[in-house]
Amino acid sequence: MKQPNPEQERFVDPHMSFARQIRAGNVRALSRAISLVENSSPEATALLAACHGAADSIKLGFTGAPGAGKSTLVDQFARRLRKDSERVGIVAVDPTSPFSGGAILGDRIRMGGHQGDAGLYIRSMATRGFLGGLAGKTADVCALMEAAGWNRILVETVGVGQDEVDIVRLADVTIVVLVPGMGDDVQSIKAGIMEIADIFVINKCDREGADRVEQEVKAMQSLAMEHTDWTAPIVRTVATSGEGVDSLHAEVAKCIEYLRSSGRLQKKRISAWRQRLEQMLREEMLLELEARGFARERLDQAATEIVESNRNPYEFVPQMLRELLRG
Amino acid sequence: MKQPNPEQERFVDPHMSFARQIRAGNVRALSRAISLVENSSPEATALLAACHGAADSIKLGFTGAPGAGKSTLVDQFARRLRKDSERVGIVAVDPTSPFSGGAILGDRIRMGGHQGDAGLYIRSMATRGFLGGLAGKTADVCALMEAAGWNRILVETVGVGQDEVDIVRLADVTIVVLVPGMGDDVQSIKAGIMEIADIFVINKCDREGADRVEQEVKAMQSLAMEHTDWTAPIVRTVATSGEGVDSLHAEVAKCIEYLRSSGRLQKKRISAWRQRLEQMLREEMLLELEARGFARERLDQAATEIVESNRNPYEFVPQMLRELLRG
Numbered sequence: 001m002k003q004p005n006p007e008q009e010r011f012v013d014p015h016m017s018f019a020r021q022i023r024a025g026n027v028r029a030l031s032r033a034i035s036l037v038e039n040s041s042p043e044a045t046a047l048l049a050a051c052h053g054a055a056d057s058i059k060l061g062f063t064g065a066p067g068a069g070k071s072t073l074v075d076q077f078a079r080r081l082r083k084d085s086e087r088v089g090i091v092a093v094d095p096t097s098p099f100s101g102g103a104i105l106g107d108r109i110r111m112g113g114h115q116g117d118a119g120l121y122i123r124s125m126a127t128r129g130f131l132g133g134l135a136g137k138t139a140d141v142c143a144l145m146e147a148a149g150w151n152r153i154l155v156e157t158v159g160v161g162q163d164e165v166d167i168v169r170l171a172d173v174t175i176v177v178l179v180p181g182m183g184d185d186v187q188s189i190k191a192g193i194m195e196i197a198d199i200f201v202i203n204k205c206d207r208e209g210a211d212r213v214e215q216e217v218k219a220m221q222s223l224a225m226e227h228t229d230w231t232a233p234i235v236r237t238v239a240t241s242g243e244g245v246d247s248l249h250a251e252v253a254k255c256i257e258y259l260r261s262s263g264r265l266q267k268k269r270i271s272a273w274r275q276r277l278e279q280m281l282r283e284e285m286l287l288e289l290e291a292r293g294f295a296r297e298r299l300d301q302a303a304t305e306i307v308e309s310n311r312n313p314y315e316f317v318p319q320m321l322r323e324l325l326r327g
Numbered sequence: 328m329k330q331p332n333p334e335q336e337r338f339v340d341p342h343m344s345f346a347r348q349i350r351a352g353n354v355r356a357l358s359r360a361i362s363l364v365e366n367s368s369p370e371a372t373a374l375l376a377a378c379h380g381a382a383d384s385i386k387l388g389f390t391g392a393p394g395a396g397k398s399t400l401v402d403q404f405a406r407r408l409r410k411d412s413e414r415v416g417i418v419a420v421d422p423t424s425p426f427s428g429g430a431i432l433g434d435r436i437r438m439g440g441h442q443g444d445a446g447l448y449i450r451s452m453a454t455r456g457f458l459g460g461l462a463g464k465t466a467d468v469c470a471l472m473e474a475a476g477w478n479r480i481l482v483e484t485v486g487v488g489q490d491e492v493d494i495v496r497l498a499d500v501t502i503v504v505l506v507p508g509m510g511d512d513v514q515s516i517k518a519g520i521m522e523i524a525d526i527f528v529i530n531k532c533d534r535e536g537a538d539r540v541e542q543e544v545k546a547m548q549s550l551a552m553e554h555t556d557w558t559a560p561i562v563r564t565v566a567t568s569g570e571g572v573d574s575l576h577a578e579v580a581k582c583i584e585y586l587r588s589s590g591r592l593q594k595k596r597i598s599a600w601r602q603r604l605e606q607m608l609r610e611e612m613l614l615e616l617e618a619r620g621f622a623r624e625r626l627d628q629a630a631t632e633i634v635e636s637n638r639n640p641y642e643f644v645p646q647m648l649r650e651l652l653r654g
Contacts, residue, residue: 045645049641049642266634270633274626277630277644280641280644281648285612285613288652303601306600307600312379313600314372317608317611
């Protein structure tokens with residue numbers, strides 16, 4: 001039994017070889033890996049660990065209200081980056097209804113002009129029922145894309161909920177996309193998202209009201225409590241025609257330069273990882289709970305008893321937890 | 328040492344006596360208890376367990392975009408319920424920015440006309456940094472208000488994020504408040520919230536566009552996949568003047584009657600508890616983690632090492648978890 005087993009000698013850790021394929025830039029391997037992450041597959045953690053390396057991709061977060069034209073803008077911006085031969089990955093996060101399964105953003109058939117461009121990778125993520133939060137999944141997907149050599153990663157999300165704020169906090173540069181004529185919509189993303197913008201875009205700026213939006217943003221900036229060396233510039237675009245995309249590209253380059261030279265890029269990333277580590281611990285803890293028989297049937301039964309027999313839920317939970325931790 | 332200790336004999340479990348005060352309807356005790364829940368105080372679970380009883384309050388969830396006039400509508404609806412001598416509790420959930428600390432809903436100085444009405448209780452909840460999610464906190468606050476004898480509980484929340492969908496799922500009756508002329512705003516709450524409406528309100532119906540909103544809702548209803556015996560009625564209101572509030576009151580009564588007689592109230596509550604039990608287990612697990620030295624300093628340090636020394640986070644987390652579970 002203690003003799004070397006030639007079968008075992010030849011055994012290659014499947015995660016390692018899979019990870020090697022990803023790191024070599026194999027797109028099919030990357031896509032498969034992302035699906036593992038999306039599905040909370042048990043192999044995902046080992047795979048992420050094996051893919052972790054010294055890569056240094058820049059992550060750009062694009063956020064804004066539905067209808068602000070984010071997809072078109074991201075597509076145009078990707079085209080611009082491709083001119084400099086950057087390898088561009090796009091992660092489009094669709095907030096999916098937990099009830100209907102319908103996506104807000106609608107069809108993601110896009111980027112027709114890019115077909116066959118091996119320097120561009122696009123991935124849509126639905127957001128249904130993720131264990132441990134959407135932001136964590138997005139971060140893991142970005143980590144895989146980074147490992148696969150995509151050095152500019154554009155993350156696109158609707159800026160409405162806490163999940164989206166969390167996603168945006170994981171980006172190196174946050175671009176908030178506004179549009180004229182949405183009235184209260186701008187207000188409704190203001191709390192939370194506006195404060196973390198590194199760059200504002202007023203898209204569809206050929207529409208009436210662009211000046212007003214710009215004034216509002218400036219008024220907000222003048223009221224800001226915390227002053228840093230960076231005041232978010234306001235760039236006007238018409239994404240459908242490509243107008244203003246070069247300016248946006250220049251502002252992004254300036255911002256990255258500022259973040260690097262001031263040491264803020266480092267600080268942002270440490271703070272993002274701090275948040276992510278806490279999420280990861282929670283997620284792992286939940287997986288551990290499930291492994292120990294976080295029995296769904298028992299929860300179903302308990303819920304019924306709470307309503308029908310007036311069972312005390314606040315007593316049931318600590319008791320179930322004690323059992324699970326002992327297990 | 329084994330002799331009875333008279334001091335111990337006289338000892339009264341503080342949670343029990345506190346709980347007794349709450350159940351007797353003591354408003355100051357209730358307010359203190361809600362603060363314990365909001366602050367994730369360690370006493371909260373024992374207190375909730377001690378307060379749990381056979382109460383049967385009806386919980387009404389009001390949701391809609393910012394600016395839809397929810398607060399005014401909820402106030403008017405509370406006035407109407409008070410005419411029937413219902414004891415009315417209001418929970419107003421303000422989505423607070425994690426960055427600025429500012430609330431979307433703005434001032435909550437309200438209900439001037441109700442001052443001194445002992446049959447009405449209003450509580451605003453900020454939403455900053457809640458462990459384990461806002462929906463759970465809201466459910467616990469409702470449980471305390473229920474224990475204190477408030478038999479109609481109105482929960483008011485902005486219908487934009489996943490948190491809000493989760494809150495609304497905990498209600499017995501969900502009222503979605505729409506307004507004319509918000510354009511894409513209606514679309515942006517559609518996914519998720521629209522599907523669970525028991526009643527639609529078109530508020531500010533004196534504005535242009537009320538007919539269009541009604542047509543849109545009807546079009547959506549005709550496309551609905553799942554048909555039940557209940558089609559959500561559409562009620563028009565002008566909350567500022569009180570117009571339509573009586574109709575809303577009548578529709579709510581009809582809906583409650585339908586939910587009771589069809590057995591759907593029971594089913595909804597079982598499903599809400601099922602979801603809540605899972606949340607509670609997660610929250611308790613995290614508290615247990617913290618008690619075992621889920622060391623914040625270690626996470627800070629690890630985050631720095633990940634960025635500065637390229638430490639592998641996906642290896643660090645399982646290792647830290649193993650240590651914690653052993654502890």
